[in-house]
Amino acid sequence: MTGDGWAGFATRLERGEEIALIRSLTAGNRRVLDVGGGSGEMARAVAAQLGQCTAVEPHTQLVESIQDGVTTGVVNVFAGTAEALPFPDASFDAVYCAWVLPYVSDIRHAVTEMIRVCNPSEKESKIVLIAGGSGNELLALLNEVCVPVAEEPYDHHGYLLATAAQVLAEHGFTDFSLHRTEASIRFDGVGRTERVATAAAVLTEFWYGPHPKADEIRSALEPALARHFAVRPHGIGDQAAVLVARPGS
Known part of the structure; x- marks a missing residue:
């Protein structure tokens, strides 16, 4: 994922x-950290509720954009990665990390941080x-269409969460709960052909950016997206599993 690709997505x-x-889970907290702030939408929502939120984001252009649109509360943004959080021990009473685990270089180290x-x-x-x-x-779409063309491993988020849960338990965070949410990426074009072309370009840039097979990936996505939009005309679901870990008694 590139910064430009994420922005378009x-x-x-x-x-x-x-x-x-996230707002309901952090309603009773005072010092909250967003690991991988992205566009800042989530950090701004937390700050509006609690008065402040801290975010860490590795992409420079996103660091600059996170504070844009802050109308209530304060968002403190730091450049950094999940594997090297720029804070002292025990700085926060809640840490959340949304859709970042697939992009870290070492998941065990990132969760330990x-x-x-x-x-x-x-x-x-x-x-x-x-x-x-x-x-x-x-x-x-990624695993069935893009991964075979890119000749890369399948994206297995269940494995990521299972590994993270193991690390959390090793460090005393053994009180687990699991939730589901659903987001979606929306395409509003009137014609299906337009939506297909736009979606293929957006997803290719988001997932693969300058990959040498980006053109092939985009072409492979188009027929799959045409079939998808025949059933769900304007959206692609981004269903999530949310793992909450608290210290065990």
């Missing part, structure tokens, strides 16, 4: 249910991880 993404869940900066002695201490859930329409 995010402008079409509707994630109200995810944001509502989230644990390091989360204070387990706080009453509302929790770590929240969002990744692809069962029935995810975007991941189905």
